[in-house]
Amino acid sequence: MPDSGPLAVLEALPRVPAVVAREIDPADGWPGVDDPEGLRAQIADWLSQYANAGTRRTYAYALGLPVAWTDALTGADPALTGTPPSRRPPPARPGPLHHLAWFRWCAGRGLDPRAATGSEVKAWLHALDATGAEKRTRQRMLSTLSAFYGHLTETGVVPANPAALNRARLGLSRSVRDASPTIRLTAEQLGALLGAAARLPNRTRHRELYARRAVAVVGLLTLGLRVSELVGLDRDDLVVTGGEPVLRVLGKGGVRREVYLTELAAVALRAYLEERDRTAGTSTPAVRGRTAAARTPLIATRDGGRCSRFDVNALLRRVALTAGPALADVAEKVHPHALRHAYVTIALEQDARIQHVQADVGHASIATTQYYDRGRRTRGTTAADLVAAAITGTQPD
Structure with missing residues (x-):
């Protein structure tokens, strides 16, 4: 990869209150992370488990990683990397939850994601809720985060999965009675x-x-x-x-x-x-x-x-x-x-x-x-x- 900055991993954060996120200069490194290269390698090891490039991109995007970085990190699609930058589709416009993707949220607090506890994960979920994230969105983001930490736990990087929370107490348990937000087309x-x-x-x-x-x-x-x-x-x-x-x-x-x-x-x-x-x-x-x-x-x-x-x-x-x-x-x-x-x-x-x-x-x-x-x-x-x-x-x- 041509960019050695670990937050070539992350796009620059939007201008929001410092308690949520802050602008990042990729050359400065990953805020709160002493060994960014090690974290990058652990993320790559996790994502490389998934054979489907679409799954890797979806998980990475949900956590705040640029799709292009993810492709390069895990062995990019030749059809994609062979396309000149001018011909690639532009990145999606940041939405209201852009700054609350997990890695951006941690970076805004100078928190090494590997040092996060259940308390930080719950604070993050409450921030998502306060910003208007739907229940299904929070369920999906928490599931992705739990998969990531499950891998770090299995490989001995962290002692326990901080995202393995009681979903019922958080109002995030799944129920067949939950109405689907997807419209029904005839x-x-x-x-x-x-x-x-x-x-x-x-x-x-x-x-x-x-x-x-x-x-x-x-x-x-x-x-x-x-x-x-x-x-x-x-x-x-x-x-x-x-x-x-x-x-x-x-x-x-x-x-x-x-x-x-x-x-x-x-x-x-x-x-x-x-x-x-x-x-x-x-x-x-x-x-x-x-x-x-x-x-x-x-x-x-x-x-x-x-x-x-x-x-x-x-x-x-x-x-x-x-x-x-x-x-x-x-x-x-x-x-x-x-x-x-x-x-x-x-x-x-x-x-x-x-x-x-x-x-x-x-x-x-x-x-x-x-x-x-x-x-x-x-x-x-x-x-x-x-x-x-x-x-x-x-x-x-």
């Missing part, structure tokens, strides 16, 4: 999103490319993919097995699953890739095994770089805002996870077997691995066609 609304994506306003000469990409993104999200899974897909992950087009998706925990393409998604993806190759002047896709085709993103930026989850989120929001009356009341709340949520609810409404739905979306609660077995996974054991038929108003094959 099949008709997903159809409206697809129509709006095809008509997405764009005055550049690449209007057709952008419109087809938007349709492909919405189409793929109707398969129940996580946004991190979508942006992590390469063209090499699109294969034909058993005579059916399939996406080999790397999900949470490094578990791969096969996601069957519906006709809806397959047509949209094919149209996008054809237009993308035509625009790029590529008449024949690169041959697998002979070129760098395996690292070519399935969904790409105009210059061929890998889209970020923020790119997809922004694109979907633009599509929703132009979708007309069908989404007028919920357009501002549409995000990738809402489409994943819709996949599950629509599939169950169509009487799909719940085991098939769980296998389709890769839920961790699957009791057995039989649905990941390629011998058992067939066209008849996916709910994808039922969902596509509901969206298009047709009968499944």
Whole structure:
């Protein structure tokens, strides 16, 4: 890494009261940490346990680490590092909780994260609550922190996990009675999103490319993919097995699953890739095994770089805002996870077997691995066609 400052790890903190955070000059080192290189190595050791780059980025971002630093730290994606800085998507704009990411919060107090106690973790959680962080946000951030300290405990860096707190007392215990904040999209609304994506306003000469990409993104999200899974897909992950087009998706925990393409998604993806190759002047896709085709993103930026989850989120929001009356009341709340949520609810409404739905979306609660077995996974054991038929108003094959 070219930058030797440990808080090349952290972006400069926003100008907020000193009790919360303060500006940091990377050359000054990591506030409160005597051996920043050691901490960096311990963070790298923890993150490198996760095979999925999306998981590593999500965990690092939640704790306040820049995504680019995380990629370089854990063995960056060649497709990403090979992209000139000018072509990479800009970092996400800091939100209201930016300065309360755990490492920034500790840095603002000159606290070595390895010296933190349960009292500091509780103070941090209360600060999140006071800033307006939702319960699910606090649950997720605490879970990430607990995973980090669990690793430090296992490796003998800290004597105990300070994030292993009584969640019930903190009001953070999980309950099936908790209402999901995710909006519930109907099949008709997903159809409206697809129509709006095809008509997405764009005055550049690449209007057709952008419109087809938007349709492909919405189409793929109707398969129940996580946004991190979508942006992590390469063209090499699109294969034909058993005579059916399939996406080999790397999900949470490094578990791969096969996601069957519906006709809806397959047509949209094919149209996008054809237009993308035509625009790029590529008449024949690169041959697998002979070129760098395996690292070519399935969904790409105009210059061929890998889209970020923020790119997809922004694109979907633009599509929703132009979708007309069908989404007028919920357009501002549409995000990738809402489409994943819709996949599950629509599939169950169509009487799909719940085991098939769980296998389709890769839920961790699957009791057995039989649905990941390629011998058992067939066209008849996916709910994808039922969902596509509901969206298009047709009968499944």
